[in-house]
Amino acid sequence: MIAEAGLIALWLAASLALLQLFLAFAGLKGGKVELLAAMRPVAVAQGVLTALAFALLITLFLRSDMSVLLVAMNSHSAKPWLYKFAGTWGNHEGSMLLWVAVMGVAGGAVALFERALRRDTHMATLGAQAAISLGFYAFLLFSSNPFARVDPPPPDGQGLNPLLQDPGLAFHPPTLYLGYVGLSVAFSFAVGALLTRAVDAAFARAMRPWVLGAWILLTLGITAGSYWAYYELGWGGWWFWDPVENASLMPWLAATALLHSVTVLATRDGLRAWTIMLAVVAFSMSMVGTFLVRSGILTSVHAFAVDPERGSFILALLAVYIGGALALFGWRIGSVREGAPFELVSRETLLVVNNLLLSVILGIVLIGTLYPLMTEAFGHKVSVGAPYFDRIAGPIALTLMIAMAVGPLTRWRRDRLPAVGRRLVIPATGGAMAAVFIAAVAWGRIGPLPFFGLTVAIGVGIASLAPLWKRKLLRTPLFTWGMVIAHLGCAVSLAGMACDSAFTVEKLVAARPGEAIRTAGWTLRFVKIMPLAGDNWTALQADMAVDRGGRAVMMRPQSRFFTSPPTTTSEAALLTQWDGQLYVVLGEEVEGGRWQLRIWWKPFVTLIWFGGVLIALGGALALVGHERRGWLVKWRSRRAVA
Amino acid sequence: MKALIALFLAFAAAPALAQTALPPAPWADRQIPDARQERAAKALMETIRCLTCQSQSIADSNASMAADMRSQIRERIMAGERPEAIRAWLVARYGDWVSYAPSADPILWPLWAAPLVLLALGLVLMRGRIRRSRS
Numbered sequence: 001m002i003a004e005a006g007l008i009a010l011w012l013a014a015s016l017a018l019l020q021l022f023l024a025f026a027g028l029k030g031g032k033v034e035l036l037a038a039m040r041p042v043a044v045a046q047g048v049l050t051a052l053a054f055a056l057l058i059t060l061f062l063r064s065d066m067s068v069l070l071v072a073m074n075s076h077s078a079k080p081w082l083y084k085f086a087g088t089w090g091n092h093e094g095s096m097l098l099w100v101a102v103m104g105v106a107g108g109a110v111a112l113f114e115r116a117l118r119r120d121t122h123m124a125t126l127g128a129q130a131a132i133s134l135g136f137y138a139f140l141l142f143s144s145n146p147f148a149r150v151d152p153p154p155p156d157g158q159g160l161n162p163l164l165q166d167p168g169l170a171f172h173p174p175t176l177y178l179g180y181v182g183l184s185v186a187f188s189f190a191v192g193a194l195l196t197r198a199v200d201a202a203f204a205r206a207m208r209p210w211v212l213g214a215w216i217l218l219t220l221g222i223t224a225g226s227y228w229a230y231y232e233l234g235w236g237g238w239w240f241w242d243p244v245e246n247a248s249l250m251p252w253l254a255a256t257a258l259l260h261s262v263t264v265l266a267t268r269d270g271l272r273a274w275t276i277m278l279a280v281v282a283f284s285m286s287m288v289g290t291f292l293v294r295s296g297i298l299t300s301v302h303a304f305a306v307d308p309e310r311g312s313f314i315l316a317l318l319a320v321y322i323g324g325a326l327a328l329f330g331w332r333i334g335s336v337r338e339g340a341p342f343e344l345v346s347r348e349t350l351l352v353v354n355n356l357l358l359s360v361i362l363g364i365v366l367i368g369t370l371y372p373l374m375t376e377a378f379g380h381k382v383s384v385g386a387p388y389f390d391r392i393a394g395p396i397a398l399t400l401m402i403a404m405a406v407g408p409l410t411r412w413r414r415d416r417l418p419a420v421g422r423r424l425v426i427p428a429t430g431g432a433m434a435a436v437f438i439a440a441v442a443w444g445r446i447g448p449l450p451f452f453g454l455t456v457a458i459g460v461g462i463a464s465l466a467p468l469w470k471r472k473l474l475r476t477p478l479f480t481w482g483m484v485i486a487h488l489g490c491a492v493s494l495a496g497m498a499c500d501s502a503f504t505v506e507k508l509v510a511a512r513p514g515e516a517i518r519t520a521g522w523t524l525r526f527v528k529i530m531p532l533a534g535d536n537w538t539a540l541q542a543d544m545a546v547d548r549g550g551r552a553v554m555m556r557p558q559s560r561f562f563t564s565p566p567t568t569t570s571e572a573a574l575l576t577q578w579d580g581q582l583y584v585v586l587g588e589e590v591e592g593g594r595w596q597l598r599i600w601w602k603p604f605v606t607l608i609w610f611g612g613v614l615i616a617l618g619g620a621l622a623l624v625g626h627e628r629r630g631w632l633v634k635w636r637s638r639r640a641v642a
Numbered sequence: 643m644k645a646l647i648a649l650f651l652a653f654a655a656a657p658a659l660a661q662t663a664l665p666p667a668p669w670a671d672r673q674i675p676d677a678r679q680e681r682a683a684k685a686l687m688e689t690i691r692c693l694t695c696q697s698q699s700i701a702d703s704n705a706s707m708a709a710d711m712r713s714q715i716r717e718r719i720m721a722g723e724r725p726e727a728i729r730a731w732l733v734a735r736y737g738d739w740v741s742y743a744p745s746a747d748p749i750l751w752p753l754w755a756a757p758l759v760l761l762a763l764g765l766v767l768m769r770g771r772i773r774r775s776r777s
Binding site for chain 1: 671672688691697698699701702738740743744745749750753757760761765768771772773
């Protein structure tokens with residue numbers, strides 16, 4: 001009955017979305033803004049129903065109900081409960097239901113919590129959200145029903161890809177989806193503002209927290225995904241320029257640009273058309289990403305459903321929504337008046353530079369990802385990977401980092417070049433000293449990109465703290481703290497990337513138990529190798545006593561064999577130190593009782609993800625900082641009433 | 643059902659058979675003693691696609707074909723071949739698909755021009771938004 005209840009919840013939610021769209025249409029057409037009061041409960045109920053459908057699917061997975069096709073195809077009764085739970089979204093249908101649930105709940109939240117938006121714009125926004133949701137309900141119900149039954153039910157399921165059987169699966173996809181789909185709110189806001197001609201500073205202030213919220217979650221989701229790939233795949237890489245990674249990076253780049261342009265719109269009432277455009281592009285990139293992944297037209301480790309029919313369905317949705325939004329943009333944007341142009345030396349200009357460079361990087365990633373598809377149409381298969389993206393996007397990203405350092409040290413409206421220069425003396429000196437030091441220590445070992453990367457990271461790291469100098473730290477507004485911490489996070493992350501690619505020491509060795517291996521100042525004593533059994537796997541585990549002069553620590557890399565489906569995975573052992581990570585992987589047995597080991601010492605590699613967390617934390621502080629004023633006002637007025 | 647089990651066993655056994663049939667790859671996971679040569683080999687491996695995997699380079703793949711190619715690359719580097727010559731040899735053998743570094747083939751010119759076009763377009767758009775500073 002649970003599966004049927006889930007299906008009914010989905011159908012009801014879809015009907016409510018239709019009703020919501022109809023109410024918005026009627027309200028806007030007849031100028032009856034009071035219909036907004038009726039739309040609110042509809043949107044909230046829709047959110048509750050989609051969340052319920054998702055909760056029911058989780059229940060089916062937890063119960064290992066093999067009469068449900070999706071569970072039988074992707075789960076197994078012997079799996080630990082965490083992977084039964086997280087396995088709910090480790091497949092095509094489940095992840096699309098998660099998508100729809102996030103979209104429904106986000107719409108409900110906009111109905112429930114948004115108070116700053118003009119009422120007609122609010123109405124149009126909810127209508128737009130309902131319109132996007134409808135397409136995805138249709139996709140789910142007509143071509144990806146997660147609740148379909150199978151008769152007769154198989155004795156047990158086929159199991160989940162062992163690579164996904166990791167706590168990372170419980171965290172990375174939901175966070176990423178919250179961010180990915182959370183951007184649909186920005187899209188709906190943009191459509192709502194275009195429809196009701198409400199593109200102004202007040203609108204930007206209302207939209208900003210929603211953009212920030214989605215962006216924070218997207219940042220966390222990408223960071224988590226990168227760390228997961230790093231330790232799970234067992235090769236020590238943290239970014240592969242895989243099409244699916246690019247698919248998550250593109251909305252992030254657009255959202256980051258949007259975050260900055262919405263600030264210009266909120267503060268200076270400038271960049272109106274551009275901000276609306278970015279809001280449309282950001283969610284469009286989420287949809288393009290979904291299309292690329294779900295259609296299976298790009299080979300990727302993430303593609304679990306290769307189905308041309310589904311691909312065409314999503315392509316049709318893409319065409320309707322992106323095409324529709326762009327057509328609306330073209331039709332209405334003429335009536336959006338741009339403010340006066342900016343002064344050349346002003347924070348506005350640097351924010352425009354930020355937007356320009358982020359958009360160019362976005363364009364490069366998009367073109368680089370799609371290009372192999374285009375040439376394949378001409379019968380010529382090519383690959384576009386790290387050598388292209390690093391070489392092209394790398395220098396632009398470094399330029400962007402420098403703009404990021406200068407921006408907060410430049411005043412709004414108008415500043416003087418010499419004054420800006422004076423504020424940059426200390427960071428520039430720090431960067432230059434770092435450059436000399438790095439060149440002296442590592443010349444000949446370090447490539448140009450890591451060299452400039454590290455130099456810029458240090459200079460920008462110092463500059464990012466500069467807005468706090470000579471200020472009373474406790475009285476500094478929370479959103480200033482947020483900006484400082486997020487920018488510092490970018491520098492920290494960049495430093496980690498540069499250190500990893502410049503200073504990683506690799507050691508490949510075939511060793512026998514009893515032998516000792518020396519690399520990068522570490523001594524690894526291979527103590528023994530022994531078999532081990534888990535819930536649904538057996539493993540060989542190597543015990544390595546590891547030290548660099550002090551007390552030895554045990555590291556236990558494993559090679560795991562899963563039976564359903566039959567796969568071997570390597571579980572790397574990681575030892576985190578303040579100055580880096582030691583990474584040990586147990587490979588296969590080679591001749592003479594030796595075992596293949598892969599050992600990496602990765603100096604400061606953890607900074608990559610620490611920086612990512614700082615960026616998200618900065619976003620959270622900015623969000624609280626901007627919103628707190630509103631909360632304080634509300635709280636005071638409520639107390640006054642009481 | 644029996645046929646299914648037989649089919650499954652055949653698939654399960656296939657990798658083992660394939661492994662014994664392949665020539666040994668002595669340098670697949672063994673580093674070149676000369677650090678400079680090893681760095682060059684590693685840098686090249688990171689830009690060569692594993693043809694039997696899903697978007698992975700041969701530097702981070704467990705596949706036997708990737709191991710074979712790693713061994714080939716190390717042996718050729720030790721023999722004094724230049725990395726770009728090895729890449730050209732691999733491309734000649736497996737096609738452009740094998741190299742993650744796009745070549746200068748005319749079909750790829752738009753790819754290389756794209757960043758410049760985007761930057762130029764952006765600058766033109768930006769010019770409209772920024773006032774010439776009052777001198």
